[in-house]
Amino acid sequence: MRSARSAEAGPRKQGKVRELGLQPLLIAVAGAALYVWVTSHQLDKIELVTLNRDYITTAITAHIRLSFISAAIILCLAVPAGILLTRPRLKFATPFILGIANIGQAFPAVGLVILMGIKFGFGVPIAVAAFTAYGLLPILRNTIVGLQQIDPFVVESARGMGMTARQALFRVEIPLAVPVILAGIRTTLILTVGVATLGVFVNGGGLGTIIVPGLKLGRQTVLVTGGMLTALLAFTLDWLARVAEHVLRPRGI
Numbered sequence: 001m002r003s004a005r006s007a008e009a010g011p012r013k014q015g016k017v018r019e020l021g022l023q024p025l026l027i028a029v030a031g032a033a034l035y036v037w038v039t040s041h042q043l044d045k046i047e048l049v050t051l052n053r054d055y056i057t058t059a060i061t062a063h064i065r066l067s068f069i070s071a072a073i074i075l076c077l078a079v080p081a082g083i084l085l086t087r088p089r090l091k092f093a094t095p096f097i098l099g100i101a102n103i104g105q106a107f108p109a110v111g112l113v114i115l116m117g118i119k120f121g122f123g124v125p126i127a128v129a130a131f132t133a134y135g136l137l138p139i140l141r142n143t144i145v146g147l148q149q150i151d152p153f154v155v156e157s158a159r160g161m162g163m164t165a166r167q168a169l170f171r172v173e174i175p176l177a178v179p180v181i182l183a184g185i186r187t188t189l190i191l192t193v194g195v196a197t198l199g200v201f202v203n204g205g206g207l208g209t210i211i212v213p214g215l216k217l218g219r220q221t222v223l224v225t226g227g228m229l230t231a232l233l234a235f236t237l238d239w240l241a242r243v244a245e246h247v248l249r250p251r252g253i
Contacts, residue, residue: 020246023239027232034228041221050210050222056229062205063233066124066196070131071189078136079181082143083169094144101140104133109195117202127204131195135188142184146177179249186241193234197226207233 043051050056085094104112113130120126150173158168200208207230214222 020239020243023235023242027235027239030228031232034225034232038221038225043221046217047219047222050213051225056210056225059205059207059209059226060229060233062199062209063193063196063207063230066127066131066199066204066206067189067192067233067237070128070135070192070196071185073128073132074135074139074188074192075185077132078139078184079143082140082181083147083174085144086147098137098141098144101137104135105137107134109134110198110201113195113198113201122203124199124204126202127196127199127206130202131192131199134195135191138187138191139181139184142180142187143177146180146184147173149180150176179245182241182245182248186238186245189237189241190234193230193237197230 038051041047081097084090085097107115109130112134113127116126116130116133120129154176155168155172158172159165163171196204196206197208197211199206200212207226210226210229211223214220214224214226
């Protein structure tokens, strides 16, 4: 039986590795195609203001900073909150907290960013706060669902073997919930990279500083470049999250 499972796991693992190796190749090909397409155009002075190496590098760096800071804050808030809300003493508060987390996504993302900018001012902290409110729900919900779907008999067995509640949580429950939690993290990363383009409306920087001028000035080359760079960055972060999910997933799950 064990050898049969090993035989099945081998090809499955190799297929997963090949799949993970294919995505960065496709991203590189798409990036190269974008570069060739942009350089094949005769750019005017207005387009050259944004479509130059220094400007694009600054925009990408700011976009990554906005995305990672927001995602890190969401992770630090949502995972502990999700764990606490699955404990018997706090289960009653789960619908209320999920309702609050839903508020962020109830608003259109651009409306949320602009409203927070009008209310609290402009700058990177305001952009990060808006993106955090918008992306909180997926990780929080997946943490709760991942822990709730664990068979209670598994936890009871761990307790029966002498584990304390804390030990059962960290050695049994969280490892079993890791795949679901990581799926929520992947979703949040993609959402955050997408909405981070709106940071331009509150002076937060990011790739929106390429997309919005291209839209306002009717420069298709600028607009497509900003949109493609955002998509490529999202796919890159999604690939990194998939690699982390593959590495961190407990064996046998």
